[in-house]
Amino acid sequence: MLTIGDFASLGRVSVRMLRHYDSLGLLPPAAVDPHSGYRYYTAAQLGRLNRVIALKDLGLTLAQVRSILDETVDLGELRGMLRLRRAQLAAQVVADTARLSSVEARLHMIETEGQMTSQDVVLKQVPPIRVAELSAVARSYEPADIGPVLTPLYPELFRRLEEAGVNPAGPAVAWYEQAADGEGVVVHAGVGIEGATAAGDVAVVELPEITAATTIHHGPMDTADRSMQVLARWIEENDWRPDGYAREFYVEYWPEEADKGVTELQLPVRRA
Template sequence: MFTIGDFASLGRVSVRMLRHYDSIGLLPPAAVDPHSGYRYYTADQLGRLNRVIALKDLGLTLAQVRAILDDAVDLVELRGMLRLRRAQLEAQLAADTARLSSVEARLHMIETEGRMTSQDVVIKKIPPIRVAELSEVARSYDGADIGPVLTPLYPELFRRLETAGVNPAGPALAWYDRAEDGDGVVVHAGVGIEEGLAAAGDVAVVELPAITAATTIHHGSMDTADRSLQVLARWIEENDWRPDGYARELYVKYWPEEADKGVTELQLPVRRV
């Protein structure tokens, strides 16, 4: 048997934690010296300790952990619970990583205020375009919310078009609308297709209307697109135009694995003041 100190080291927990688990009946020692009161544990008890820690990491209270263990959760069930928790943590990590990128982009914008680049802004008449598209709703227009929703839509869109035997007729693009209930933003992932094509398998076919847009070329990852949008905003304000909706994004060159090499034309609908 092991002393409480040795058992704590083997289980990578504190002695104080083991004493607490003993006091609530969650993990009593295998034996207690009647004279000294010293607690002793066996190697077999490491299995229960590992289950206690694993279940606690799932977010369960110690009372819930005790109820589950006393009801003899088997290894298969425990493995399933841990895999679910792992998936939840991975999703949270991905969301936090995206939000960190968004924070860094906005921090850079703040740090470069007053010394923005002189990107060329051009007013263009964008003609109507027929596109095949898939859409989902994002929580907000913030890059950290848009990216995880938009990015997976393109592989699925191209997969469905290939299945339907429809060939894209232009670069991919994205555009946005306010959700009808006002809660979030509708994210559209599209690609141009042949004029007159009324259907493209199990994806929607729509015609985007002609717009007058203030345009600029954004180089690099879309995580930093807010910088270019700020250039557009300043140019619009200084030249007596007014924005008329969300910007379209035309992906002139884009590789998901090399996002920093991307070339995107931002097309912000505008009208005269």
């Protein structure tokens, strides 16, 4: 048999934790020396220890773990529970990473306030443009919600256009609108096309002419809020009002090096 120290080392837990498990009846030692009180374990008990730790990592209380183990959870059930927890943790990592990016973007916007001025804004008439597009719905207009929905649309759009024999003309464009049910935002990923009125199973639409306050944004789109702030200040100073969501024309797009991106933001406006 193994001493409690050796068993703890093999199981990658502390002696203190083993004593706690013993006190709860979760993992009693195989034998206890009646004179010294030393606890001894067998190698076979490592299996139960692993189950205790795995179930605890699922978020269960130790009391719940004990009741589950006493009813004997088989290996298949335990594997399924762990896979589910793994998926939950992976989803949480993705959400936390997106949230961290959003926080960093907000912080950067605060730190760079005043570096861009309303002189960087140009008011212009944007002519109509025919585009092929795919769309999907995002939960909100927050960058953390928009990015994961918008980004996959472009590879699929270009794949379908290639299959249909339609050649893109001009930079890619994104635009947005409130979902019909008021829940979420419809995200459109498009690219200009010339002449074609159909493109296989891809929708072809004409973006109407707009009067827009425009500015050039440099860098990843999750930092575009600072450029939107500049547009907002210009609109306020010049007695205009926003008339919908901004269009994004990707003048230079670098999927793997977002810092090199160059995007023209076109915010539709009308007189106040």
